[in-house]
Amino acid sequence: MTDFTTIEASTRAKAGKGAARATRRAGEVPAVIYGAKQETSLIALDPRIIVREMHRGGWRSRLYQVKAGGTTTRALIREIQLHPVTDRPIHVDFQRLVGNEPVHVTVAVVFKGEEECVGVKRGGVLNIVRHTIDVSVDPDHIPEHFEADVSALEIGDIVRWHDLKGTENVSAPDIEAHDYVIATIAAPSVEEEPEAEAAENETAAAAGSEDKAD
Template sequence: MSDAIVFNAETRERAGKGAARATRRSGRVPAVIYGDKKEPVLISLEPVQLNKEMNRRGFFSHLYDVKVGKDTHKVLVRDLQLDPVTDIPLHVDFMRPSKGEKITVEVTINFINEEDSPGLKYGGVLNVVRHAVELSCVPTAIPESIEIDLAGLEVGDSIHISSVKLPEGAEPTITDRDFTIATIAAPTVSKAADTEEEVTEGEEGEEEAD
């Protein structure tokens, strides 16, 4: 797990749609922190940092520190409301996980070393079955992403969840089967046809030159 990123937040005194609209008119984004059997905390966020984090990989699986006055809350993003037209953030729900509590998060998959896969190098296609995996884990074990090394994989090889090294304390929520994450598929028909066409054109060119 990567280091926590800090959001500097301000408290909001009132809940409700009117208060939230007033917060947005002031140039900030309304939010709430709940969970861990504690009272909810109404806050507002600075939109520039929020927009930056929204565009990072793993926004919903990253453990953030939200600093409100002298208090710091370790939280996960549980809901994000966006304007349907502009995609501007309208409201954020943060959850405080209880200590030792296992939570469910969806973690994105990052494929590395594609250039070192013989199957891909010679025309194979990476067929991604799952772009993310749902994990059950304690908050301190949430990975930023899951890296899958493609080095050495040939056409016909498959990557299953059993071959993926997960952090201690994290496990997939699907436990009844060794599900497939990706395969190295044979070249598509169209790609093979394009290759044949290039060869034919090359041969014709040689004949004309003769």
């Protein structure tokens, strides 16, 4: 289970574009917390907090505790809207979490042991097919990431869903049923030397000329 990341926020009294613009002029990012059959909460955040979380990566599956107006809400960040020119965050959507109500999250796959990988040392390449996987999981058991150990893999070996660590409490029926490929150790691509290719073409041309002469 992943740890909670605490976010300090302030409450907003009004919704709407005008109120959101006023929040931005005050140097904050407007945000909402919705879901769990409760009234939507209006909050405002320090933009540095959102930028920090974006740079950390994995924010789509990270659990947050949002503290605002004397209350603490468990939530996931569902969307971060960015300014089309500056790429600064301008709005954030949180989904409120309730225990025993599964949510859909995107979990990153972390690959361990690439430097020690037998196949890579022999010239192979780690070919990642899926960097992230969408799963359904109870909020209390959202994994920070899935892990794939590739250290012992040879060229031609495959990492499948069942090889991942950290999948015990999640549900991904389609992926589980097909045991989808997550990564492979691909053979190195060998390009034919131009000189050798030219020599082969010259030999073939000469042979063709002899045939015609006969």
